[in-house]
Amino acid sequence: MASIHKFKQGENFFVLDVSTGAVHIVDELVYDLVNEEKMESKEELINKFGNKYGEVIISEAYDEIMELVSENILYSTDNYEEIAHSSMDDRDYIKAVCLNIIHGCNLRCKYCFAEDGEYHGNKGIMSLETAKQAIDYVVKRSGPRRNLEIDLFGGEPTMIMGTIKEIIKYARENEKAWKKNIRFTMTTNATLLNDDMMDFMDKEMGNIILSLDGRKSVNDNVRIKIDGSGSYDDIIPNIKKMIEKRTEGKMYYVRGTFTRANTDFYEDVMAMVNEGFDQVSIEPVVLEKGHALAITEEDLPKIMDNYDKLYEEMLERKRTGKDEFNFYHFNVDLNGGPCVYKRISGCGAGFEYVAITPQGDVYPCHQFVGREEYKLGTIYDDSYNAELGKEFKKAHIYNKPKCRECWARFYCSGGCQANNVSFNGDMNVPYEIGCKMQKKRIECAIALKSE
Numbered sequence: 001m002a003s004i005h006k007f008k009q010g011e012n013f014f015v016l017d018v019s020t021g022a023v024h025i026v027d028e029l030v031y032d033l034v035n036e037e038k039m040e041s042k043e044e045l046i047n048k049f050g051n052k053y054g055e056v057i058i059s060e061a062y063d064e065i066m067e068l069v070s071e072n073i074l075y076s077t078d079n080y081e082e083i084a085h086s087s088m089d090d091r092d093y094i095k096a097v098c099l100n101i102i103h104g105c106n107l108r109c110k111y112c113f114a115e116d117g118e119y120h121g122n123k124g125i126m127s128l129e130t131a132k133q134a135i136d137y138v139v140k141r142s143g144p145r146r147n148l149e150i151d152l153f154g155g156e157p158t159m160i161m162g163t164i165k166e167i168i169k170y171a172r173e174n175e176k177a178w179k180k181n182i183r184f185t186m187t188t189n190a191t192l193l194n195d196d197m198m199d200f201m202d203k204e205m206g207n208i209i210l211s212l213d214g215r216k217s218v219n220d221n222v223r224i225k226i227d228g229s230g231s232y233d234d235i236i237p238n239i240k241k242m243i244e245k246r247t248e249g250k251m252y253y254v255r256g257t258f259t260r261a262n263t264d265f266y267e268d269v270m271a272m273v274n275e276g277f278d279q280v281s282i283e284p285v286v287l288e289k290g291h292a293l294a295i296t297e298e299d300l301p302k303i304m305d306n307y308d309k310l311y312e313e314m315l316e317r318k319r320t321g322k323d324e325f326n327f328y329h330f331n332v333d334l335n336g337g338p339c340v341y342k343r344i345s346g347c348g349a350g351f352e353y354v355a356i357t358p359q360g361d362v363y364p365c366h367q368f369v370g371r372e373e374y375k376l377g378t379i380y381d382d383s384y385n386a387e388l389g390k391e392f393k394k395a396h397i398y399n400k401p402k403c404r405e406c407w408a409r410f411y412c413s414g415g416c417q418a419n420n421v422s423f424n425g426d427m428n429v430p431y432e433i434g435c436k437m438q439k440k441r442i443e444c445a446i447a448l449k450s451e
Helices: 028-033 042-053 055-070 081-089 128-140 157-178 195-204 216-222 232-245 266-274 297-320 340-345 386-394 417-424 432-450
Strands: 004-009 012-017 023-026 096-100 147-153 181-188 205-211 251-258 279-284 353-356 361-363
Touching: 004 432, 012 028, 012 432, 023 028, 023 432, 028 042, 028 055, 042 055, 081 340, 081 386, 096 128, 128 147, 128 157, 128 353, 147 157, 157 181, 157 195, 195 205, 195 232, 205 232, 216 232, 232 251, 251 266, 266 279, 266 297, 297 432
Parallel strands: 096 147, 096 353, 147 181, 181 205, 205 251, 251 279
Antiparallel strands: 004 012, 012 023, 353 361
């Protein structure tokens, strides 16, 4: 099990203590002396690096390193495994739901995991009565939790904006009686937005995710309309107007996807930034092997290079004060961050987080919709497969052999369960390509935050 992780980012050398999360910016001497598994003896290090640094300097540096070890901020012990296993018998309460209000879309994105928003043939529109019953189901299973999050998802949610307004009205009328605070979020392709929709969304949505894939040429190659034409010219003015309406404290992200067709995604991030968007995200596509747009091992060097370019761009802006922007995947809190339980168990799919379809079926998350073997229950008979939910809860980092040995385990929490199942048929076996990209993003995030 890795105790420390050392890496070079830009011109700096970093040493991360895995268990405590302590980050040390060091010189090349210390970087050479520390070993990721264990600290070697002074004699071994003098024999190995004596010609490069000299015995006296190595001896002094070694003593300083060992002080950090004695203070338990370097090579610290992982004390969280017992917490992970002992929490298995705790009662679980839902805290968030992906409400798939429509399985249908006005776009035909070439990489859509939901097959044009129709989720493997499970197309349909959620009725208002089903939506109300879905919210009742979640409220009942939220137990003592006061704060609930409902993500209005599709397909394309704005196709049924009238229903959305009624859904939120129902929640607002009842949340005090339920003793809940309900936060709504929405993911939209932004093509159908109008002033009325935007005013309503600004008022009611805690966060709005607006989809755009960066450069016009890239976006219009993959985010296409039913007639085969590109969507960029429809999206851009609406996104700009929606952001202008966002009042202070209200979140948004302009979120893109990069595929094998644009592994130079740094250019797409910059295209979004140059449009004036300062909250951006662009994520790697996840597609089955053999798909023309699927990311492969041979794409990784270029992808890593683009993360480096993005890091350098953000670092330069931070240093000079030039129009900084926030890149979602480079966010990390070195002082606090998620609680231990969150770091161990990840997103909570299947036991703290669920997705509900237009037909009222309950799944661990939106990416499991249509996989009948992972169906948790239905809202109509108030059913919930507790044993299946427990399987998801047990799929934490200490039950994933590769993850428990990995330095990044407390940052990625074992990766996406849906991706693990799709590529390996097992929640406990991580999606390898995704892991490699994630580790690079974490290194960039740590380095950027350390600045």
